[in-house]
Amino acid sequence: MTRRGAPLLLPLVLLSLALGGCSLTPLYAGGTHGAVAHGLADVKIAPIEGRAGWLVHNALAQRLDALNGGTSQRYRLIVTLDDDITGYGVRRDNAVTRERRTLRARYQLTDSTNGEVVLDATASSDAGIDVVSSEYATIAAEDSALERLAEMIADQIVARLAIYARNMDAAAKTP
Numbered sequence: 001m002t003r004r005g006a007p008l009l010l011p012l013v014l015l016s017l018a019l020g021g022c023s024l025t026p027l028y029a030g031g032t033h034g035a036v037a038h039g040l041a042d043v044k045i046a047p048i049e050g051r052a053g054w055l056v057h058n059a060l061a062q063r064l065d066a067l068n069g070g071t072s073q074r075y076r077l078i079v080t081l082d083d084d085i086t087g088y089g090v091r092r093d094n095a096v097t098r099e100r101r102t103l104r105a106r107y108q109l110t111d112s113t114n115g116e117v118v119l120d121a122t123a124s125s126d127a128g129i130d131v132v133s134s135e136y137a138t139i140a141a142e143d144s145a146l147e148r149l150a151e152m153i154a155d156q157i158v159a160r161l162a163i164y165a166r167n168m169d170a171a172a173k174t175p
Helices: 006-021 035-041 048-065 133-175
Strands: 043-044 076-091 095-113 117-130
Touching: 035 043, 035 133, 043 048, 048 076, 048 095, 048 133, 076 133, 095 133, 117 133
Parallel strands: 043 076
Antiparallel strands: 076 095, 095 117
């Protein structure tokens, strides 16, 4: 190796040593036997109102049931949705050419043993929809957007619940 490459090698070696000691661990360490999986498996989803609620409930159940379902059902997840479609992109004849569908969820995780709210958070996502001359095509696009938004909301909620479960496990392990 030449002397010209030596100054570059030292920072790389130091950086690799620093990254090795940062104690990053995978969120789902242990797979279905890990602490996060056990925490998520103990969540029971309360019924959610409306068509959007049905879609979000099914998406959440699909993700949480993949963990083989807990037997204790220690936690109850309560979700309230706000589904909104706003028109914009108006033509000269005042016809809307574009819509934005926004789905917002406020969710609370409550401890079933004492009713205490242990997590209170929100999730949201939006999608753009082209408004075309066919009313059927526009309604189909709105429905398709709602299905995608429900999946995204469920992903956000499960990710936040997983972080909560990991933090609770870490707190239980520290004296």
